[in-house]
Structures are given as C-alpha cells and as structure tokens.
Amino acid sequence: MTTEDISFTDFIASSIHDMKNSLNIQVHGLETIADACRARADTETLAGLGPIIHQAHRMNANLIQLLSLYKLGKSIYPMDIAEQSVADVIAETLLHNRSVMEFKGITMEVDCDEGCYWYFDRDLVTGILLNALNNAYNYTTDKIRIAAHIEGGFLQLRVEDNGRGYPDAMLQSDGVAANKGVNFSSGSTGLGFYFSSRVAQMHKNGARQGSLTIENGGAYGGGCFVVRLP
C-alpha cells in the first residue's frame, strides 16, 4: 500500500478506533475489578477505582470531541439531524456514566417528559451531555440534575449541580469563549466548552441557531450548563 492510499482522515479515524477499543476494554476491566471488590467488601480499593474510571471517561469524551471537531472542521461530519426522543438520549447518557456516579455517591435526577421529541444529531448531543456530566462530576457535592424542556421553539437542555458554581470571572467574560487556555489545576483545556458551543451552533432551524451558556443557580444553586437547540 502506498502512502497516498491512506488519507489523514482515515488514519485519525483508525487510530481513534483503536484507542476506543483499548479504552472500552480498560473500563470494562476496571468495572469487573470493582464488582470483585464489592463482592469481598473491599471498600478501600473500591473507593480508589472511581476516580480512575472517571479519568477513562474523560479520555473518551476528549476522543469523541477531537474526532468530531476534526470532521466538522473539514465539513465531512455526517450531520444527521433527526427527530429523537430526548428522554431516551438522556437515559442512555446516564447509562454511560452510571457506575462512576455511584462510586462518588452522586444522586442523579432527570426532569424530562417521556413524550418530548426534538430534532438534533444524536451523537453530537450525547457528546455534549457526556462532557457536561464529566464536568459536573468534578464540581458537584452530591447531586446532578438534567432537565429538558421545549420553550419558545427551542429545546433547552440543562445540566445542574449543587457545587460552588462557576467563578465570577468565567461568567462575566463569557466563560465559554474565554476559557480557551489550559488550566492544569482543573484539568480543563476548554475543549469541552469549545466542542459544545460549536455543536450547538451547528444546529440551525431557519434563521435560528443553537447556543451554549453557563450560569449559576438552577434547582440546586450550583453551576448550570445550558444548551439551547432550535
């Protein structure tokens, strides 16, 4: 095979494919170990496993975001805006993260009508929710709430926690746009915000466009991550 036969896109895709396999098996292995710990009531090891699995989830979220952004940037992402059951999409996102939330003793609450349907790209919006949950996991005390409502021709998706909320500086300076530098203490590169905001904007209906905002308050008075899709 000559080098020109392999395009860079294929190369990235197959590398990410490979990394995702590894990650999948890694998480599965860790969860199997966790089950064994539970069986023999080894709470100490069990407590140590939660954060490790959480890191694996973050890595996965980053991979999804990088690959999607790469493809969106080259306009080769197969954007598939179709009618989706919002409750189903939220439920599946939670199934991704359930074990991690359990480790940390976080209570999850969902506020979404079963009959709520909306138009969006299922995988991209799942990516946004996974990122928001990974963030909330870091900042929450013990509660996270996902709420979905249709309001004024927009689907509003809110991920709220009961932590201290976003710092003033982020809120004032339009944190989403400003948070581009790497912050090693929080582990934030701004990738998640950039991805979520980009994806929200890719959702259009007529003249209206999706958006991402952050605020403090919500049902628990903590940080709120709000995506609006037309």
Added chain:
Amino acid sequence: MTFSLPQANTLIIDDFQGMRTMLRDFVRLMGVTRIDTASNGKEAISQLSANKYDIVICDYNLGPGANGQQVLEEAKLRNFVGVSTIWVMVTAEKTTDMVMGAAEVKPDDYLLKPINQVLLQSRLEKLIARKQSLGAIEAAIRAQDYSAAIHQCDQLLGARAVNPQEILRIKSDLLLTLEDYAAARALFESVLALRNVAWAKTGLGKVLFYSQDYAGAVQLFQQVLEENRMYMEASDWLAKTLDAMGNSAQAQQVLQDAVQLSPNSPIRQKALGDTAYRNGALDVAQAAFEKTIKISEFSPHKNPAVYARLARVFSDKDSPEEALNILKRSKTDFRYDSAAALQTAAAESLVYQKMGQVEKAEAAMLDAERLMEKLADKVSPEMAMEVATSLFKLGKKDKACGLLRDLVKNNHEDAELSRQIGAVFEGENMAEEGQTLIKASRNEVIDINNQGVMLAKQGDFQQAVKLLRTAAQQLPHSEVISVNLCGLLIGLMQQKGKTEDLVLETRELLGRVREMNPVNKKYHAYALALARLANDH
C-alpha cells in the same frame, strides 16, 4: 417473529479478541445462552449462511477484508438475515452509510464505543420493541404488497405510535414506489410545513423529478446540500437530475465533489465513471472505475460491468494491453457468471477491433451473441447496449440497430432508457438516425396498443387479443403489451365466457407482469377480476 432477549440466537462479529470476549460477556449477563462469534467477514458470512440469528452485533472495522457494512450488505442480499433480525453496528465513529445509506442496507442501529453492558441491553430491548411495532410493515414490504404496507403505516400513525417521523419516512418511500406522487408530495409538504428536514426536502425533490420538473428538483437538492453537504442522497439525486436534463458536465462535477466527501460508495463511483466516460473525460472515468473495483472487492456490489467499462476506457486511451488485462481479470473474478462473460466478450470484441485484429474481434462477438441467446431474459438493457456498441464498431450496423430497436419496443414507456439508447447512437455519430429509430419503434408499439384498445371498444375482443398476442410474442419483455393483453383476455372471457386455456394464459401473463414490475398499477385490478372469473361457475 417476536422474541425476548434471553432466547435470542446471537452472533458477535469483531476482529479484536478482547472486544469479542467483552461483548460475549455482556450478552451472557443479559441471560442470552446461544452465542456464536466470528472474527472476520468471511467467518461471519459462513456462520450467517448456516444459522438463523435474531441478533447480530457487528464491529464496523473488521481489519483486512470486508468491513461490517459489506458483511451486512452481503447477508441481506443473500437472504441470510430476514426482516426480523436485529443488526447492530458497533463503531468508533459513525459513517455516512450507517446513517444516510439506503434503508435496505442500513443497520437497525449503531452504537458508538465505548459501550457497557447496561447500555447495550437497553438498546437491544428498545430495538426488539421497535421490530415488533414495525414488523407488520416490514413483512408487507418483503411480500411486495406495498398497499398493505401503507395501510399498516396509517394504522400506526393513527394510534399515535412512537417516532411518527420514522413511519412517515417509510410511508413516503412506499408512495414513491407506488408512483403515487400526489400523495407523496402532500406528505413531504406537511412535514416541511413543521420543519425544514433534509429527508422531506429531498423527497419533494424526487417528486418533482418524477413529474419532470427538473429545474425545481435541482433547486431543492441544491438547497439541501447548502444546509448539509454530507447529505449524499441529495447529491446523488442532483447528479441524476442534471443528467436527465442533458447537463452531464455539471452532473459529473457534482459526482466528483461527492466522491471527495464520501469516496467509499461503489455505486456512486460507478455513476461517476459512467458520466465521465460519456463526457469523454477518460482520466476521471478510469480513476472512478478503478476505485469502484477496489472498494467493491469484498462487497456484493462487485460488478463485471465495471471491468468491461474500464476496458473500454483503456481501449479509448489507446492502451489495449491494459484493456485486455482487465478483461482477463474479470474472467477470473467472475468465472461462473454468464452475464459477466457476455459483457467481457462484448468489450473484448471492441478492443480487438481497435487493435486491428478483426478475426479475434469477430470471434469474441460470436461468443457474445451465443451468450445473449443463452441468457435470454436475463440480458439487462445495459448489457444489450454494450453489445450494440461493439456491433457498431465491428461494422454490423443492422444487427446493432435491431438489438436497440427491440430494446426500445420492449420498454417503450421508459424515457430514461430511450435517452441512454439515444446516447449510444450519438457515440457512433448517428444521433439523428437514432432518434428516428427510437421514435418509430415507440410509435409502432403505441399503434398496436391503440389498435387493440379500438377493437376492444368496438367489442371485438377476439381480434384485439389476436393482435396483442402476436405483439407479446415478439416483445416478451414489454410490460405494457403484457398487461394490456391481460385486460383484453379478461374482457374476452367476460364477453364470451371463460375457458381453462384462457384463464391459464392470463394467469401466466399476470405472473410475468408482476415479475417485471411488482407495482404495476393495473396488476391488482386484473388479478382480482381474474380471480372472480375463475371462481365463477
């Protein structure tokens, strides 16, 4: 048809041992006991041919050889998986063919890695429920009873089923198949009134295409692509419409842009090759045909016509050696396929003629003609046109014209085919002669039909049947002649009483009509009338 998860006979296809084990553990934890595994496409196909599976969990990326999509296509084409089989693609990223491919080659669902057991279980349970709710529609489609399928759709829509858009989408496809363009248009417009969705806008474009409002169709397809240029279906239809408008240069450009974005569809690559070849863009045609052969190596779309076309391209480029090489390859790759042999022989004749080796050219043509006789019904219009082209090159103009004349007569209402036949004549610098021949052949068939109708109106069914019977013998592939003869036979029996022979003749004819076109509009009415006659004592 319905089953619960633990009873499901399950196949897991993954090239990676670790993933295979993990997926097997997952389904085991769901209580599934019958689990087989395969590590590549070849193994998977052999398992699928030997067993009937309820659930197939397949990795998209299977290493060298076929990928998951190609395994799915082959399994569907060879009927290894039925309508009730749930096929889930597990993948690191979604691809266009997974979400935007044609319905018959799309998996039921895809799951992005990483996955865990609860996620997989939740998805499988939902898919089982969905299969159950759509089961009746799918069974009717499988039985080609499209009216019944539409009825099922309406029932589900009336019962406010889950995901009405999906059902509307299925219904719209059915309406297009049944050529009920007014109803299809109404459906698409009602969806678009609520929201601008790509599938409905593309659907409306198709309605305009079939109503021959090509300019309107082009505008809609272009709008869809402006909003989402990865919506390949719109791009394929745009190319098709431009071609129908005679704007093949722009059609070629659209296809070239499309294969840049989504290069791995053999059907699209072949369309590009064909269009470019017609435009005389030999380099583009060569690249497209070569790519088609490469990406369909492990696919059921592997097609001998592409080898024959590529040989023609090489021959036109004065590279006869390469042309013969590719034909040699076709002979090995399609060893036991007479249709392939026919196309190879026709192309060979052309190449030898160009090389000045007249004897070899004649011999190859003799082969082709022999194969055509042997294949009879199975000679597609495409093949016939290729043989005709080679005949022209050999200087056998009369034979070529005869072949094309028969082709027009057997399909006299098919405007697209007439256009293609016109293009064959153009290629021989006989555009005018071709148009005359096409027109005359069409009129001949129309005249016979009109005469039949006239005689029937005068009450002389006997003469009308006699006339159409002769025509049907000469034009066994003409759907219109066959179906009209059916109508006349029924009229004759209603007038003069039935005989066993006439009932049998009508029944056989109706069977042929259905084979030629499962959605022939008169078929059902005639079948019903015949059944009434047959049961009447």
